[in-house]
Amino acid sequence: MSRAELLTGNEAAARAVRLSKPQVIPTYPITPQSPMLEIIARDVETGLLKAEFVNMESDYAAMAAAVGASLGGARVFTATNSQGLLFMAEHLYTASGSRCPVVMAVVNRAISVPHSRYADHNDALAVNRAGWLQLFCEDAQEVLETTIQLFRICEDPRVRLPGMLCYESFIHSNTAEGVMVPEARTVDRFLGGVRVEALLDPAVPRSLNPPTPPEWYTEFKFVEHQAMEAALAVIPEVGRAYAEAFGGRPRGLIETPEPVGRSVIVSMGSIAKTARRAVRELKAEGLSVGLLRVRAYRPFPAEAIRKALGEAELVIAIDRNCAAGSHGVLYDEVRSALYGTAGPPRVVGVIAGLGGRDVTVRQLKEVARRALKGEPPFDKRDDAIEWLGLDRARLRDESPQARPLARAG
Amino acid sequence: MGRPTPLPTIPRSRRFSLPPVMKGTACEGCGALPAADLLADLLGPKMAVICPASCAATFSLSYTNASWAVPFVHWIFESAPAAATGLRHAYDARGMRDVQVVCFAGDSGTLDIGFQALSGAASRNENILYICYDNEVAMNTQGQATSSSPARALTPTTPGGVPTLKKDAPRIMAAHGVPYVATAAVSHLADYRAKLKRAARVRGFRYLHVLSPCPIAWGYPHNQTIEVTRAAVETGMWMLYEITDGRMKITYRPKRRRPVREYLALQRRFAHLSRREAQSLQKRVDESWRATP
Secondary structure: OOEEEEEEHHHHHHHHHHHHOOOEEEEOOOOOOHHHHHHHHHHHHOOOOOOEEEEOOOHHHHHHHHHHHHHOOOOEEEEEOHHHHHHHHHHHHHHHHOOOOOEEEEEEOOOOOOOOOOOOOHHHHHOOOOOOEEEEOOOHHHHHHHHHHHHHHHHOOOOOOOEEEEEEOOOOOOOEEEEEEOOHHHHHHHHOOOOOOOOOEOOEOOEEOOOOOHHHHHHHHHHHHHHHHHHHHHHHHHHHHHHHHHOOOOOOOEEOOOOOOOEEEEEOOHHHHHHHHHHHHHHHOOOOEEEEEEOEEEOOOHHHHHHHOOOOOEEEEEEOOOOOOOOOHHHHHHHHHHOOOOOOOEEEEEEOOHHHOOOOHHHHHHHHHHHHHOOOOOOOOOOOEEEOOOOHHHHHOOOHHHOOOOOOO | OOOOOOOOOOOOOOOEOOOHHHHHHOOOOOOHHHHHHHHHHHHOOOEEEEEEOOHHHHHHEOOOOEOEOOOEEEEOOOOHHHHHHHHHHHHHHOOOOOOEEEEEEEHHHHHOOOHHHHHHHHHOOOOOEEEEEEOOOEHHHOOEOOOOOOOOOOEOOEOOOOOOOOOOHHHHHHOOOOOEEEEEEOOOHHHHHHHHHHHHHOOOOEEEEEEOOOHHHHOOOHHHHHHHHHHHHHOOOOOEEEEEOOEEEEEEOOOOOOOHHHHHOOOHHHOOOOHHHHHHHHHHHHHHHHOOO
């Protein structure tokens, strides 16, 4: 039986960790992931969770230790975000290349400079080629479910890859919501035993990571790619199994709350949650606007997206990320997935919510209406991209970095 | 200098040996080989070795051959002690407390790029045996200076000679309050062996720093590795000691310290030294011995 509790995203993740029983948890604090670590540390101290909790000297070291522990055959959990995730980057590749099913919470936070503690997705997306699964959550319920599910997905012999559980700084991490929490015994049954292969085992001595010649390197990368493709099937499979075991709706690669209609907002994370209400209200106004939420960003569910958007005429990709000189990732990847289909929909882009800027129902409705009407910048044939809520008056000021340092006193 | 001493015969363990095709990957006279050999001989087979980027990582495995018959991983340069921490806790969680987790790393991976991870693991007193084989340069990339390079030595990145002093790693590690720290040299294998044995019995973080010369970087004939190492010890340039729970004990005291210039004269990397510079090095050695219990 599941029980309803009031939990923040961090608390939901910590509770899921307690239920999933990782054996080694190497950590390093960073705002706003640290409240979760503190709960886990207490759980280990009081015996609610039997695990080795290790206070590492850096985020980088935490990921190195996570990989080391996984090579030793342990189920491993850790958490980070923003600067910490970038600092870890080198070992993200160690983890995926070594096929270590480490599960990590990434409490998505904007990257410095300029310094920010608030939400956007640029941290996880900066490492979207590192061979990690990346699942983006829309609320605390999904944080809990996805954490538990990721252990099963990542340890699945068809996958054996590390996975990131992505939810947003403060918006999710520090906001309490009602969450259905499953019973410990049923989670044990759902996850089964630890399925982490001990590649460093004195009983079977192996030497790992030899300098690999060009004749072999490609094959290593290809099997990693195959594993990621296998995850396209395993993610919905595990989502269905979870719903069967604990109730709730089965979660897969993407989510379309209702038939998408002719115009579709595509987004992920908390903006998708806001967009649910926006499209409901737009429908009530008689406008045909649907929603497609991307839950699995890696592996990228191109096939599922193509199917879901087959009938659409307009796609509004709303990205909580940016790359100077390029586009938002959803804009690019959705457009790429649709290219070559018969009569593909037109794709326009919206960059929104950077550095924690609020994205409201009203704003989403307004931008959707303008996109439908083809108002600027959505009248452009190519790269019709709006920076939502951009205050052009501020651009006339000197940029913050060009300002002289504030004088003390 | 007399006749060059041949490399001593080291008992070949089955746990570490270069497969025939790997012979070329370690240079003749490599000081890291005896350091690895004795380690594997004494601690195996219940051990796992984490070796960051280094010469040792290179001679330890090729795509089709492995030199170690124990679990071994060629690791990222700067994080061997962090990975060892994870591995240690995985073994502990899985009831494999009797398996030794060992880092075998060069001086750059230990004292420069890897220093934060080293200090972190030592601060937590992780139950790890850390061995730094010190050839006083980043030799895997052809011998650039490291913070373990001695004052005045020529390296490709210090063509005028190293302007700073060699980092005193063992004492920095001892200052972490770890249970066991020792220095060793590949010329004094009985001493190294005794320290490995002692370290293997201690729980907690153990640090061994082994002087392991490199004929190519230091500039001496490859069959004189042991002689050069011995000269480092006999002139007092390299001190053999151990620090157990904070108490320092000299484990080998030269009866009469030979002049430092005899050590310097063996190596091309010091060939440019003036008499005055040699004297100043001698003075520094004398002072360090005077300050030693």
